[in-house]
Amino acid sequence: xxxxxxxxxxxxxxRHLITLDGLEPGLILELLDRAQAxxxxxxxxxxxxxxxxxxxxxNLFAEPSTRTRASFELAAVRLGADAINLDVxxxxxxxxxxxxxxxxxxxxxxxxxxxxxxxxxxxxxxxARHVGDHVSxxxxxxxxxxxxxxxxxxxxxxxxxxxxxxxxxxxxxxxxRHSRVARSAYxxxxxxxxxxxxxxxxxxxxxxxxxxxxxxxFSSFDEGIAGTDVVMMLRxxxxxxxxxxxxxxxxxxxxxxxxxxxxxxxxxxxIVMHPGPMNRGVEIASDVADGPQSVIRHQVANGxxxxxxxxxxxxxxxxxxAS
Amino acid sequence: xxxxxxxxxxxxxxRHLITLDGLEPGLILELLDRAQAxxxxxxxxxxxxxxxxxxxxxNLFAEPSTRTRASFELAAVRLGADAINLDVxxxxxxxxxxxxxxxxxxxxxxxxxxxxxxxxxxxxxxxARHVGDHVSxxxxxxxxxxxxxxxxxxxxxxxxxxxxxxxxxxxxxxxxRHSRVARSAYxxxxxxxxxxxxxxxxxxxxxxxxxxxxxxxFSSFDEGIAGTDVVMMLRxxxxxxxxxxxxxxxxxxxxxxxxxxxxxxxxxxxIVMHPGPMNRGVEIASDVADGPQSVIRHQVANGxxxxxxxxxxxxxxxxxxAS
Amino acid sequence: xxxxxxxxxxxxxxRHLITLDGLEPGLILELLDRAQAxxxxxxxxxxxxxxxxxxxxxNLFAEPSTRTRASFELAAVRLGADAINLDVxxxxxxxxxxxxxxxxxxxxxxxxxxxxxxxxxxxxxxxARHVGDHVSxxxxxxxxxxxxxxxxxxxxxxxxxxxxxxxxxxxxxxxxRHSRVARSAYxxxxxxxxxxxxxxxxxxxxxxxxxxxxxxxFSSFDEGIAGTDVVMMLRxxxxxxxxxxxxxxxxxxxxxxxxxxxxxxxxxxxIVMHPGPMNRGVEIASDVADGPQSVIRHQVANGxxxxxxxxxxxxxxxxxxAS
Numbered sequence: 001x002x003x004x005x006x007x008x009x010x011x012x013x014x015r016h017l018i019t020l021d022g023l024e025p026g027l028i029l030e031l032l033d034r035a036q037a038x039x040x041x042x043x044x045x046x047x048x049x050x051x052x053x054x055x056x057x058x059n060l061f062a063e064p065s066t067r068t069r070a071s072f073e074l075a076a077v078r079l080g081a082d083a084i085n086l087d088v089x090x091x092x093x094x095x096x097x098x099x100x101x102x103x104x105x106x107x108x109x110x111x112x113x114x115x116x117x118x119x120x121x122x123x124x125x126x127x128a129r130h131v132g133d134h135v136s137x138x139x140x141x142x143x144x145x146x147x148x149x150x151x152x153x154x155x156x157x158x159x160x161x162x163x164x165x166x167x168x169x170x171x172x173x174x175x176x177r178h179s180r181v182a183r184s185a186y187x188x189x190x191x192x193x194x195x196x197x198x199x200x201x202x203x204x205x206x207x208x209x210x211x212x213x214x215x216x217x218f219s220s221f222d223e224g225i226a227g228t229d230v231v232m233m234l235r236x237x238x239x240x241x242x243x244x245x246x247x248x249x250x251x252x253x254x255x256x257x258x259x260x261x262x263x264x265x266x267x268x269x270x271i272v273m274h275p276g277p278m279n280r281g282v283e284i285a286s287d288v289a290d291g292p293q294s295v296i297r298h299q300v301a302n303g304x305x306x307x308x309x310x311x312x313x314x315x316x317x318x319x320x321x322a323s
Numbered sequence: 324x325x326x327x328x329x330x331x332x333x334x335x336x337x338r339h340l341i342t343l344d345g346l347e348p349g350l351i352l353e354l355l356d357r358a359q360a361x362x363x364x365x366x367x368x369x370x371x372x373x374x375x376x377x378x379x380x381x382n383l384f385a386e387p388s389t390r391t392r393a394s395f396e397l398a399a400v401r402l403g404a405d406a407i408n409l410d411v412x413x414x415x416x417x418x419x420x421x422x423x424x425x426x427x428x429x430x431x432x433x434x435x436x437x438x439x440x441x442x443x444x445x446x447x448x449x450x451a452r453h454v455g456d457h458v459s460x461x462x463x464x465x466x467x468x469x470x471x472x473x474x475x476x477x478x479x480x481x482x483x484x485x486x487x488x489x490x491x492x493x494x495x496x497x498x499x500r501h502s503r504v505a506r507s508a509y510x511x512x513x514x515x516x517x518x519x520x521x522x523x524x525x526x527x528x529x530x531x532x533x534x535x536x537x538x539x540x541f542s543s544f545d546e547g548i549a550g551t552d553v554v555m556m557l558r559x560x561x562x563x564x565x566x567x568x569x570x571x572x573x574x575x576x577x578x579x580x581x582x583x584x585x586x587x588x589x590x591x592x593x594i595v596m597h598p599g600p601m602n603r604g605v606e607i608a609s610d611v612a613d614g615p616q617s618v619i620r621h622q623v624a625n626g627x628x629x630x631x632x633x634x635x636x637x638x639x640x641x642x643x644x645a646s
Numbered sequence: 647x648x649x650x651x652x653x654x655x656x657x658x659x660x661r662h663l664i665t666l667d668g669l670e671p672g673l674i675l676e677l678l679d680r681a682q683a684x685x686x687x688x689x690x691x692x693x694x695x696x697x698x699x700x701x702x703x704x705n706l707f708a709e710p711s712t713r714t715r716a717s718f719e720l721a722a723v724r725l726g727a728d729a730i731n732l733d734v735x736x737x738x739x740x741x742x743x744x745x746x747x748x749x750x751x752x753x754x755x756x757x758x759x760x761x762x763x764x765x766x767x768x769x770x771x772x773x774a775r776h777v778g779d780h781v782s783x784x785x786x787x788x789x790x791x792x793x794x795x796x797x798x799x800x801x802x803x804x805x806x807x808x809x810x811x812x813x814x815x816x817x818x819x820x821x822x823r824h825s826r827v828a829r830s831a832y833x834x835x836x837x838x839x840x841x842x843x844x845x846x847x848x849x850x851x852x853x854x855x856x857x858x859x860x861x862x863x864f865s866s867f868d869e870g871i872a873g874t875d876v877v878m879m880l881r882x883x884x885x886x887x888x889x890x891x892x893x894x895x896x897x898x899x900x901x902x903x904x905x906x907x908x909x910x911x912x913x914x915x916x917i918v919m920h921p922g923p924m925n926r927g928v929e930i931a932s933d934v935a936d937g938p939q940s941v942i943r944h945q946v947a948n949g950x951x952x953x954x955x956x957x958x959x960x961x962x963x964x965x966x967x968a969s
Contacts, residue, residue, distance in 0.1 A: 043457035043645065045377040046433035054691040056720060067428055070407050074379060074432055077405050082723050084716050101924055105713055108946035109720055110692035134689035278424055300431035322689065366780035366968065368700040369756035390751055393730050397702060397755055400728050601747055623754035 005125050013317035016128045016137045017310055019146045020187035028191055032156045034309035035302065046078060046304070051312040053080035055112040061140060062089035062117065068140050068149075068303075072115045075307035079315075081112075090116070090123050099123070103130050113314065117141040134322075136314045144178045149310060150275060151184025153302040155192060157295050158230055160302075161271050165192040169267075171224050172198070174234030174256060174283050175205040176212070181275045182234055186212055200224035202256065221256055228266045232273045233258050236283045249282055259285045263293065271295045328448050336640035339451045339460045340633055342469045343510035351514055355479045358625065358632035369401060369627070374635040376403035378435040384463060385412035385440065391463050391472075391626075395438045398630035402638075404435075413439070413446050422446070426453050436637065440464040457645075459637045467501045472633060473598060474507025476625040478515060480618055481553055483625075484594050488515040492590075494547050495521070497557030497579060497606050498528040499535070504598045505557060509535055523547035525579065544579055551589045555596040556581050559606045572605055582608045586616065594618045651771050659963035662774045662783045663956055665792045666833035674837055678802045680955035681948065692724055692950070697958040699726035701758040707786060708735035708763065714786050714795075714949075718761045721953035725961075727758075736762070736769050745769070749776050759960065763787040780968075782960045790824045795956060796921060797830025799948040801838060803941055804876055806948075807917050811838040815913075817870050818844070820880030820902060820929050821851040822858070827921040828880060832858055846870035848902065867902055874912045878919040879904050882929045895928055905931045909939065917941045 007023075009015045014027070040046040057076035061069045069085065076083040086106070090099050106114070114131065116124050117140035124146075128137035141147045155165075162168060170189055176182045176199050186197060197215040199206060206217060218224030225231060236252060258272065272284075272294045280286045289296060330346075332338045337350070363369040380399035384392045392408065399406040409429070413422050429437070437454065439447050440463035447469075451460040464470045478488075485491055493512055499505045499522050509520060520538040522529060529540060541547030548554060559575060581595065595607075595617045603609045612619060653669075655661045660673070686692040703722035707715045715731065722729040732752070736745050752760070760777065762770050763786035770792075774783035787793045801811075808814055816835055822828045822845050832843060843861040845852060852863060864870030871877060882898060904918065918930075918940045926932045935942060 040433045042455050045435070046379070048377065054694065056692070058716075067409075067432075070381075070409055070429075071432055073407055074405065082720065084719055086713075086716055098923065098926070101922065101926075104943055105922060105946050106716075108943060109713075109717055109950050110686045112691070132688050276424065276428060277421065280421070280424075297427055297431060300428050304432050363756045365778050368758075369702070371700065390732075390755075393704075393732055393752075394755055396730055397728065599747065599751060600744065603744070603747075620750055620754060623751050627755050 038305035147180040361628035470503040681951040684951035793826040815842040
């Protein structure tokens with residue numbers, strides 16, 4: 001068992017972004033500040049920069065057309081980079097050694113940043129261990145483990161609506177066990193010092209006890225939501241539920257769906273979040289998703305800005321190392 | 324039943340382009356003029372502009388590699404925009420509400436123009452109803468309903484070869500009933516005031532009587548082509564015909580195929596058009612497709628120019644609204 | 647039977663690059679020199695240019711995400727071109743005439759360079775015969791026939807490590823019969839005047855006798871490798887072998903796999919090459935692939951530079967013809 005790869009360079013700046021685990025609050029807040037500067041006003045052209053001028057960003061997504069891929073592509077080109085898309089599922093290759101060969105082949109095209117989404121845990125870090133000194137690797141979502149840019153944009157959205165983190169109670173609801181979104185948001189929020197994290201899930205969707213340390217666990221949504229400041233709903237695989245008896249979706253909604261009545265038990269200023277795509281009528285009622293407390297569209301709007309912030313930070317860190 | 328979405332802004336400029344239905348001839352002619360200025364001379368580099376500098380154009384095509392998609396992509400980048408391609412068939416999503424969520428997600432990436440091709444009628448307008456005030460939606464082909472940029476490039480091609488529209492007789496031939504190309508060309512040409520439109524088709528390919536108002540209908544190609552100025556052949560689904568008895572293709576060609584002998588019945592200066600892809604030997608004989616009266620390659624060459632004209636017009640209209 | 651298409655223009659410059667067959671050594675060396683100038687130092691941003699500013703390069707690859715496609719795309723954009731990707735397998739179309747229609751359609755978008763990979767022999771040249779005077783066609787790999795940019799990057803890699811060509815013995819090993827890589831490298835190296843080419847393969851993988859003229863043929867790897875300066879291993883289709891008895895892979899490795907022991911029979915300064923992707927443990931042992939004599943990663947690194955060199959040469963030739 002190897003020790004985890006350090007993501008930071010000798011200056012304490014991000015070289016890679018694979019996980020939010022262990023990131024200092026100062027560094028996270030700096031990324032949020034930078035993203036804030038990349039916010040786009042509706043009707044205005046999006047902010048641009050030249051921080052990645054001359055760089056090449058390669059998006060390695062097994063499914064080439066996801067929105068996260070498009071979000072990274074736009075973040076890269078708006079900072080002046082060339083972006084290429086490759087349908088590569090690294091983990092689908094038969095032998096570990098051939099993954100290395102694939103990496104070297106791609107790197108030889110003078111790619112500066114790899115953005116990688118893979119369904120197998122460990123692949124993103126494996127790539128980061130093998131790229132050249134000047135190359136950065138950013139996770140675009142890794143198995144159920146990590147989705148760091150999503151975690152950052154969730155933190156940014158909370159900051160925009162709540163200001164300081166330290167007095168907040170944040171409640172995660174749904175299939176937390178299989179959620180990379182929940183894991184990364186938890187990492188960000190605990191680093192930023194939220195007062196309390198709560199997990200609400202049926203037993204089979206609750207993470208194992210050694211994960212989400214310090215979080216309070218609830219099987220009752222009504223109890224878990226009481227007085228909370230942030231309700232973060234997670235996607236439920238409608239198909240998976242439907243495989244059981246047909247009434248299960250209704251039953252799930254009854255027990256773990258966020259309705260207006262249930263939301264009334266939270267703090268009156270509580271905000272409602274969801275990483276998308278939503279299953280309206282399953283984990284969240286439509287009127288809540290579109291209601292005044294929902295910040296779901298703000299989350300999405302923060303996606304490109306956070307990815308621009310991470311790319312610009314990584315580019316600045318490389319220039320500092322080189323100088 | 325909702326009233327149709329106005330495509331024009333308060334200045335009478337296009338904000339969206341979903342259909343040519345109701346477009347004033349002055350506006351159509353202005354688009355043709357603008358496209359004329361984007362014509363490319365063979366061997367010269369294509370005209371470029373900065374009308375969309377800083378803009379983002381997202382192409383949502385269920386099949387990402389169609390030529391229409393490539394044509395829109397090139398039109399956008401030659402005007403200075405960033406273009407991203409997403410394989411999204413909006414109508415394949417299960418619930419109407421989730422289409423809205425998809426739209427908001429994409430819009431949150433600060434997309435300025437959506438180019439959408441969808442096999443379901445109404446989706447393009449549905450999107451246009453829900454995007455932000457500054458966002459434009461352009462149809463890249465909608466079911467059998469509408470293909471406005473194709474209609475415009477057909478009009479441009481006729482104008483280039485015939486000059487004025489008002490004395491022209493235009494004959495559509497083939498599967499008019501299922502053709503979005505024919506519908507959009509008909510809209511453009513009637514707005515531009517052609518003297519006569521004729522439809523030639525077997526009964527099952529003839530549109531219903533409330534459509535193509537004012538057009539003369541023929542089951543005999545020989546009668547319908549007599550003295551016409553423009554023959555617009557439509558694609559016949561070879562596969563569909565072949566499902567019936569094998570001799571049907573020959574029979575179709577005999578009755579509705581454009582041969583040199585049949586073309587001789589048209590005006591001596593008549594031009595031959597086809598939106599492509601052609602089935603040579605089915606709806607059109609090879610010698611006619613490549614003959615001196617064919618302007619089929621001119622149609623194709625007008626595609627990028629028309630799309631540049633539409634994008635530049637939409638961008639100018641937005642700037643005018645904002646100022 | 648038509649005579650081969652001349653690739654050179656009246657100034658003796660490349661208009662197309664379909665094959666290395668018949669290319670003068672002076673022209674090949676000029677391309678290698680130009681590529682040398684496009685070499686990238688690790689950690690530095692890749693060299694860029696404006697030789698293709700305003701140009702459009704269309705990549706027609708049946709599989710859109712191959713690395714060769716990405717390599718051509720990056721070469722094009724780093725020289726200032728717009729690049730578009732189309733999933734088009736020209737040869738899959740039913741009728742020869744429709745290939746021409748497809749070409750004209752794409753050309754009408756004012757594409758300046760087509761990069762085409764096709765599994766059917768002759769398609770690339772067929773396209774080159776039909777494009778407009780100002781359009782260039784570059785092969786990205788054609789059936790088992792030709793892969794000229796791969797041949798050039800192999801020659802460049804040998805030149806970088808061996809200097810002059812004329813005293814070299816080069817040994818190809820493996821499925822030479824089906825290898826477009828071997829054919830193109832053979833063309834380049836014989837034009838550049840290597841002293842000796844050797845082929846090592848089992849009978850069913852040995853090319854027919856009229857091909858690879860002048861090469862010495864060996865069924866014994868130990869004999870064929872003795873004293874050679876360059877060992878070029880070829881990919882073996884693991885699947886194909888596995889279809890036979892399971893022990894075949896081991897047997898193949900024993901007879902035709904490059905091991906350290908076997909490599910010791912070559913010249914002490916011999917270099918080891920492989921076009922990738924490698925099957926480690928089949929045609930090449932891992933320690934050899936990663937060993938001090940391997941230049942496999944140098945081959946990959948030369949890919950973008952060679953493609954930039956070819957594109958820049960073609961653009962310069964067009965400008966010269968136009969002036």
